[in-house]
Structures are given as structure tokens and as C-alpha cells.
Amino acid sequence: MGIYNYGLGTDPHPITKHAGQTILGHEFSGTIVEVGAKVGKFKTGDHICVEPLIYCGTCPACTHGFFNQCHSVGFIGINRHGGFAQYVAVDENMLHKLPDNVTFEEGALVEPTAVSFYSVRESKLKAGDFVVIYGAGPIGLLTLLCVKAAGAAKIVLVDFSEERCITPQELGASLVVKGDAEDLVQQILAFTNGGADVVFDCAGVQSTVSNALYTTKMGAQIMLLATFKKPIEIDSNMVMFKALQLTSTLAYLHVFPTVIELIAAGRLDVSTVITSKIELNDIVDKGFETLINDIKQAKVLVKP
Ligand SMILES: [Zn+2]
Incomplete structure (x- = not known):
């Protein structure tokens, strides 16, 4: 597109x-x-x-x-x-x-699917992990399928559109959160009992990566697989204080x-x-x- x-x-x-x-x-x-x-x-x-x-x-x-x-x-x-x-x-x-x-x-x-699958395979996701996926476009939805196949226990999908033809819950999402919800961080922290083990960013905008920092556990991984139209700012101290791994994959x-x-x-x-x-x-x-x-x-x- x-x-x-x-x-x-x-x-x-x-x-x-x-x-x-x-x-x-x-x-x-x-x-x-x-x-x-x-x-x-x-x-x-x-x-x-x-x-x-x-x-x-x-x-x-x-x-x-x-x-x-x-x-x-x-x-x-x-x-x-x-x-x-x-x-x-x-x-x-x-x-x-x-x-x-x-x-x-x-x-x-x-x-x-190969784009999503390669990213999930390269991530540190383990069976039973809690996962948050930002972005419910094709890559976000295919990442959801791959994460489910890899054995994630809870999958939160952050969706930025009002309505879509597909119900993410039918694809395996445990919870769908609106991207502009004021209590987005609180909702995700409550549902994942303190944050995700792995976050997949399939949206590629400033707000998703900023929110990703707040919706992860200590030692979690943030995997970027969307490309960004322009550079973003990242609170690097937060990455260090939470011992986060910030990583990415490109294509497959x-x-x-x-x-x-x-x-x-x-x-x-x-x-x-x-x-x-x-x-x-x-x-x-x-x-x-x-x-x-x-x-x-x-x-x-x-x-x-
Ligand atoms: Zn070459």
C-alpha cells in the first residue's frame, strides 16, 4: 500500500x-x-x-x-x-x-505470513508467555496467528480502527484494546499481570513503541517488525531500568x-x-x- x-x-x-x-x-x-x-x-x-x-x-x-x-x-x-x-x-x-x-x-x-513468522521465530517468545501485539493490519493479524501457533498463553491485540470485518478474538486474541484508549496501559498491565513477556510492534509509529515500554515486564523483549515512516524517540533509560531487549526483524x-x-x-x-x-x-x-x-x-x- x-x-x-x-x-x-x-x-x-x-x-x-x-x-x-x-x-x-x-x-x-x-x-x-x-x-x-x-x-x-x-x-x-x-x-x-x-x-x-x-x-x-x-x-x-x-x-x-x-x-x-x-x-x-x-x-x-x-x-x-x-x-x-x-x-x-x-x-x-x-x-x-x-x-x-x-x-x-x-x-x-x-x-x-513469512514476515510475521520470521519475527516470532527470532523473538524470545516461549510457550505460556504473555504477548502484546500493536497494530491489527494484515501483518498484525498474521503475527497473532503465529504467536498463537507458538503457544502464547495470553495475546493482547491493540487495534487502531473503529471496526473491522474480522473479529480478532476469532483469530485467537485474548483481549482487544483500542489504540487510543486512555487507560490502554492500565488495561494491558491488569490483564497480563504486570506486563507482556514479548511485544510485537506491527504499527510502526511513535505511540506504539512508547506504550510498548510501559506494557512490558522486567526483562521483556520489544520486537519491531513494522518499518517506520520517520525516526521515533525512545526513553533509553526506561529500556535500561527495565532490562528490556529492543530488537527487530526485516522481511524474512x-x-x-x-x-x-x-x-x-x-x-x-x-x-x-x-x-x-x-x-x-x-x-x-x-x-x-x-x-x-x-x-x-x-x-x-x-x-x-
Ligand atoms: Zn547483498
Whole structure:
């Protein structure tokens, strides 16, 4: 949505050399209709989803294995033509096969689920922990599903919209608190018996991180997985006095196969975050504009 709202830079991407108009869409699945001569692992007819990460393989981040932190990181659908089309060409090493019982809809949700899953996996969350998630957009809701699958005992979701199509309680939230509630901190402290073990920030604004400092236990972890539009201020003394761990994850690394397995096994019911399904021709009116104007929506699925 950020790209639709704010546009892309005009400089060619250092790896793809792509610039100018771009077919968007970095969360997608489909059927292989043609393979190149050197493709060995996949064949025509395979159902696949795409891991759209583009990286150089040679920078300091890549040589240390942090491909998601590549100094030239890019994505199909942002820095190269993407999935909002009937056909798209992708590299073989970006593909993941979908088992027969995983639908294309679920396949299209592997990418955003991977963002949440990687963050939960990298966090210090343990079974039985109390968790607070700030932000109930798609990533917040998918983080809720991952946190539930990881065995959190109580999950508080802080939601900033008046109403939405999805009831977070149905997805596993133990308590939903309005983001602008005056007693937000008191509500969370009372419900979690003194604060969360782990907080996931899926909102990326000043108030959520400020509130996160007050809604954690001693020694808790605050995991940032939203990106911030502008730098924020953090009370660093509070981080020290509460022995907090402030950390973050960016995108994902080596988790697509596990996410697909968990979906196939029925352990991550990702289709629950889909709030509407539309045709590709309607993507502007019923897709982007609806997401901007209708805060009830979470994930809108597009059928090419
Ligand atoms: Zn690199």
C-alpha cells in the first residue's frame, strides 16, 4: 500500500536495473505455464508461490548470510514486474512448491505470513508467555496467528480502527484494546499481570513503541517488525531500568518452506485474514482505494 500511496524512486534498481512504471504485486501464487531450458526442480503445471526477495549475494550483509538485509535489497513487484498480471517471469530459486491441500489463496499469503513468522521465530517468545501485539493490519493479524501457533498463553491485540470485518478474538486474541484508549496501559498491565513477556510492534509509529515500554515486564523483549515512516524517540533509560531487549526483524530469511508446511498441516489458518476477493480489472477501485478508505478491510485478494 505504501508504494501505491507514495510511489517508487526513479533511479534504476542496482540489481534488476528496473526503473519507471512497475507492475506491482509481491505476494502471489500461481501455476507454472512454461519453464526455461536450465530449470530443473520445477515443471509445467506445478502450483507454486514466490519468495520475491532480490539480493546481490556479494555485499557484506549477503556474505554473512543476511540476504534479507542486502545493501541492494529489492522485491519482485517493487523493483521488477510483479504478480498483478496474468503472467510473470521469475527465477527458479524464488519458487516454492505448494502441496495439493494448500490453495492459491493461502499460497498468496505465504509472503506476508513469512514476515510475521520470521519475527516470532527470532523473538524470545516461549510457550505460556504473555504477548502484546500493536497494530491489527494484515501483518498484525498474521503475527497473532503465529504467536498463537507458538503457544502464547495470553495475546493482547491493540487495534487502531473503529471496526473491522474480522473479529480478532476469532483469530485467537485474548483481549482487544483500542489504540487510543486512555487507560490502554492500565488495561494491558491488569490483564497480563504486570506486563507482556514479548511485544510485537506491527504499527510502526511513535505511540506504539512508547506504550510498548510501559506494557512490558522486567526483562521483556520489544520486537519491531513494522518499518517506520520517520525516526521515533525512545526513553533509553526506561529500556535500561527495565532490562528490556529492543530488537527487530526485516522481511524474512529461510522460512517459506516452514510456513507452507504449517499452512498445509492446518496449524496456520491464514485465509482467515482475507476480507474480500476481487478481479484484477477492479484492483484500483476495489483494491487500493478500498484499502485506503475502508479501514474494516485487512487482506484483499486479487484474481488475475
Ligand atoms: Zn547483498
